[in-house]
Amino acid sequence: MSVDTDTVRRIAKLARLAISGEALEPMAKELNVILQWAEQLNEVDTSAVDPMTSAVQTKLKLRQDVVSDGHIQEAVLQNAPLAEHGFFVVPKIVE
Amino acid sequence: MSVQEIYDARHGEKGAYIAGATGDWELIIGMEVHAQISSKAKLFSGSPADYGGEPNEHVSLVDAAMPGMLPVINEFCVAQAVRTGLGLKAQINLRSVFDRKNYFYPDLPQGYQISQFTFPIVGRGEVRVDLPNGDVRIVRIERLHLEQDAGKSLHDQHPSMSYVDLNRSGVALMEIVSQPDIRTAEEATLYLEKLRTILRYLGTCDGNMQEGSMRADINVSVRKPGGPLGTRCEIKNVNSMRFIRQAIEYEARRQIEIIEEGGAVRQETRLYDQVKGETRSMRSKEESHDYRYFPDPDLLPLELTQNWVDEIASSLPELPDAKKTRFMSEYGLSAYDAGILVAERETAQFFEQVAKGRDAKIAANWVITNLYGALNEAGLSIENSPVTAASLGRLLDLLADQTLSSRLAKDVFEIMFATGGDPEAIVAERGLKQVTDTGAIDAAIDAVMAANPDKAAEVKAGKDKLLGWFVGQVMKSTGGKANPQMLNDALRQKFGL
Numbered sequence: 170m171s172v173d174t175d176t177v178r179r180i181a182k183l184a185r186l187a188i189s190g191e192a193l194e195p196m197a198k199e200l201n202v203i204l205q206w207a208e209q210l211n212e213v214d215t216s217a218v219d220p221m222t223s224a225v226q227t228k229l230k231l232r233q234d235v236v237s238d239g240h241i242q243e244a245v246l247q248n249a250p251l252a253e254h255g256f257f258v259v260p261k262i263v264e
Numbered sequence: 265m266s267v268q269e270i271y272d273a274r275h276g277e278k279g280a281y282i283a284g285a286t287g288d289w290e291l292i293i294g295m296e297v298h299a300q301i302s303s304k305a306k307l308f309s310g311s312p313a314d315y316g317g318e319p320n321e322h323v324s325l326v327d328a329a330m331p332g333m334l335p336v337i338n339e340f341c342v343a344q345a346v347r348t349g350l351g352l353k354a355q356i357n358l359r360s361v362f363d364r365k366n367y368f369y370p371d372l373p374q375g376y377q378i379s380q381f382t383f384p385i386v387g388r389g390e391v392r393v394d395l396p397n398g399d400v401r402i403v404r405i406e407r408l409h410l411e412q413d414a415g416k417s418l419h420d421q422h423p424s425m426s427y428v429d430l431n432r433s434g435v436a437l438m439e440i441v442s443q444p445d446i447r448t449a450e451e452a453t454l455y456l457e458k459l460r461t462i463l464r465y466l467g468t469c470d471g472n473m474q475e476g477s478m479r480a481d482i483n484v485s486v487r488k489p490g491g492p493l494g495t496r497c498e499i500k501n502v503n504s505m506r507f508i509r510q511a512i513e514y515e516a517r518r519q520i521e522i523i524e525e526g527g528a529v530r531q532e533t534r535l536y537d538q539v540k541g542e543t544r545s546m547r548s549k550e551e552s553h554d555y556r557y558f559p560d561p562d563l564l565p566l567e568l569t570q571n572w573v574d575e576i577a578s579s580l581p582e583l584p585d586a587k588k589t590r591f592m593s594e595y596g597l598s599a600y601d602a603g604i605l606v607a608e609r610e611t612a613q614f615f616e617q618v619a620k621g622r623d624a625k626i627a628a629n630w631v632i633t634n635l636y637g638a639l640n641e642a643g644l645s646i647e648n649s650p651v652t653a654a655s656l657g658r659l660l661d662l663l664a665d666q667t668l669s670s671r672l673a674k675d676v677f678e679i680m681f682a683t684g685g686d687p688e689a690i691v692a693e694r695g696l697k698q699v700t701d702t703g704a705i706d707a708a709i710d711a712v713m714a715a716n717p718d719k720a721a722e723v724k725a726g727k728d729k730l731l732g733w734f735v736g737q738v739m740k741s742t743g744g745k746a747n748p749q750m751l752n753d754a755l756r757q758k759f760g761l
Contacts, residue, residue: 183554185368229564234303234340237310238324245320245328245430255319256418256427259370263419263426 170208171201280447281489284520290489291516292496293452293482294444297459298437299469300413300477301344307412307436308335308378315475319429327434329373334562341436342566344468345385345410347576348438351466351583352405354389356573360409362563365555370428371415379439381557384409385566391442391462392585393454394603403455404443413437432476438469444483449512453505456480457607461584465609479503484515486523494519495529499543502536511536515543587612595624604632610646617653622660630656634674638681650684651677659687667691669698669748700747705738705754708746712737713758723759731755 172180174193177200181188188196242255251258281288306313309326326333349356361383364376386408393401415430440459446452460471460478470477480503485496499515502508514536519529534543582590584606591602591612605615605628619627635656639649659676662668668676668691679690691697699705712734713720723730734755738746755761 179554183366183556223564227564229566230336231339231342232305232310232336234305234338235310236305236312238305238326239311239322241324242318242320245323245325248330251425253422253427255321256421256429257320257370258422258425259417259428261419261422261424261426262370262417 170204172197172204280451282486282516282520285524288489289486289516289520291447291449291512292444292485292487292493293446293448293512294496295442295446295452295455295483296481297440297442297456298413298479298481299348299440299459299463299471301341301436301438302468302470303338303341303344303436305338306434307338307341307410309434311434313435315472315477317431319427320431322431323433327373327430329375335378335560337563337566338436341410342385342568343576344436345408345438346568346573347466347580348440348463348468349386349389349408350573350577350580351462351468352386352389352391352408352440354405354408355387356568357383357385357387358568358570358573359383360385360566362410362560362566363557364560365411365557367555369414370426371417371430371433373415373430373433377412377414378560378563379411379557380409383565391455391458393451393458394599395451395454398599401445401447401451401455403445406441406443408438408440411437411439444485449509449516452482452512453508456505456508458584461607465581465583473503473505476503480508482508482512482515484512484519485529486516486519494523495531497529497531497543498533499536500533500546507536507538510541511543514541518543581609591615595619595628597625597628601628601632604636608646614646614649614653618657618660620657622657623664626660626663627657630660630677634677638677642681650682651680655680655687662687662691666700666747667697669745671744671748672696672698675744696745698747699742699745700750702750702754705742705746705751706758708738708741709734709751709754709758712741720759723761728759728761731759731761 174197177188177193177197181196246252246255246257249257281290283289301307301313303313305311306324306327309324311324311327312322314322320328324333326335346356360380362378363381365379365381366376368375384407388407389405391403391405393403395401413432413435415428415433418427418429421427442455446455456478460473463469463478464471472478479501482499482502483496484499485494487494497515497519499511502511515534522529533546535546536543587606588599588602591597591605592599595602597605604611606612611631615628615631618631635646635649635651638651639646644650656677659668659673659680662676663670663673676687676690676696679685679694680687683690716737719730719733723734735748735751738751738755739748
């Protein structure tokens with residue numbers, strides 16, 4: 170698997186990363202090196218191995234349906250560049 | 265799903281076609297319903313999940329996606345999803361996986377929604393939809409998965425900025441995806457109503473469309489009956505039965521027009537504009553359709569045991585389909601009446617209390633016609649009906665033992681509804697007891713005949729149309745309390761008819 174500059178441009182846009190035109194080619198090369206490295210793993214036959222979902226033998230922890238959080242409006246808004254009347258305020262986004 | 269599977273699902277139902285310039289068109293509809301799980305806390309945090317609240321008050325650092333915060337799943341929400349799956353007669357997957365659905369939007373602080381893509385918690389099931397003509401339509405369920413709700417943006421509070429409230433962010437949703445088995449706008453609303461009834465019976469979602477507890481995305485395409493499938497468009501977030509019908513009808517006509525004019529329908533996401541009554545393209549969604557799903561590394565697979573699922577299964581209530589069948593066989597009700605009574609669990613329960621030990625058909629009739637009529641007019645639901653099941657039952661007893669004629673019973677019912685009073689007390693206080701004393705009825709008839717000798721003579725001479733006039737006069741003189749059957753019989757006897 171490899172990526173071309175168009176793919177890199179599209180992925181960057183989807184990830185909201187600003188990459189200038191001249192940076193696309195080197196970025197594609199770098200990504201392809203990483204992809205090739207990862208592809209070496211395909212040489213190992215894993216057809217009889219379950220996918221590993223965690224490095225430790227553990228199960229998903231579940232929580233009781235109890236309200237134990239919230240009501241910290243001030244803390245939630247503390248880092249917001251702009252807040253008013255308890256809302257986050259962002260540049261207008263309308264369909 | 266293979267195209268062939270849809271081809272054979274059903275076609276050739278002429279009544280459901282839409283006439284176009286080049287002949288009939290068949291609508292193909294599939295629905296994705298987002299149902300908010302009734303829970304106290306959110307899916308992955310301990311914040312309250314209730315509707316409303318001051319802005320950003322029902323938000324924890326997890327819901328606001330502060331760095332380093334980790335999701336911990338709410339066991340009750342998982343149980344609710346399983347319960348719903350069982351209610352939809354669906355396969356429960358003992359192992360399911362949470363994925364990240366990546367997109368950017370200001371009301372999605374994580375930059376991704378935690379959802380289930382490849383391995384949902386619930387697989388295939390079905391919903392039986394009863395059509396008005398008596399037919400049953402099986403709408404197959406493709407899957408049900410758990411996911412987080414997003415926050416809410418408000419665009420009208422500021423001239424150049426949008427406000428964001430994250431109170432809904434992280435609330436547990438079930439996305440219920442149907443197969444494209446729906447063929448008309450009406451069927452789409454009937455399907456949604458049935459789904460809502462099932463969820464409310466199960467207690468897994470309150471079904472409140474106004475508060476957004478149930479929202480539908482509708483996939484619509486058109487084709488020549490039985491022909492190859494057309495390109496579909498997805499209409500987003502339609503939140504009332506009326507708008508669903510309007511949006512589908514508008515969208516079908518739009519697509520037919522495009523095709524008949526030689527154009528091609530473009531696959532896209534569209535928004536229903538409630539004010540203009542039309543759908544329009546959501547261009548912003550075009551690029552973001554690549555969601556780059558991948559398993560959420562913060563969450564291990566969700567593993568359930570069959571025992572746990574069986575325990576939930578054993579706690580399911582009698583569901584609407586089973587209840588309807590039982591009402592028809594046990595009480596001898598028509599499919600139509602049974603369908604109305606089981607639409608809400610509370611109504612079904614009310615009816616059964618009234619019907620217990622009484623004539624069930626009369627009980628059904630009173631609940632559906634008189635009680636529903638009065639409740640609708642007063643804008644009340646059955647839970648706050650001023651007439652209780654017990655008192656309505658006693659009113660029916662007074663009808664059965666002939667204390668009241670059905671006309672008088674209706675009068676007493678109106679008083680009960682207005683005052684919340686007891687039927688026996690109302691009858692006693694207002695002297696509404698029906699006159700069943702033949703002597704009293706005879707006397708009243710004699711008085712009317714004596715006062716109107718001409719008319720009496722006419723009836724005797726064979727003009728029996730005038731008999732109704734006599735009935736009216738005697739009713740008037742007895743204050744409407746004469747037993748109508750006895751009055752009729754007595755009159756006929758007097759006139760020798």
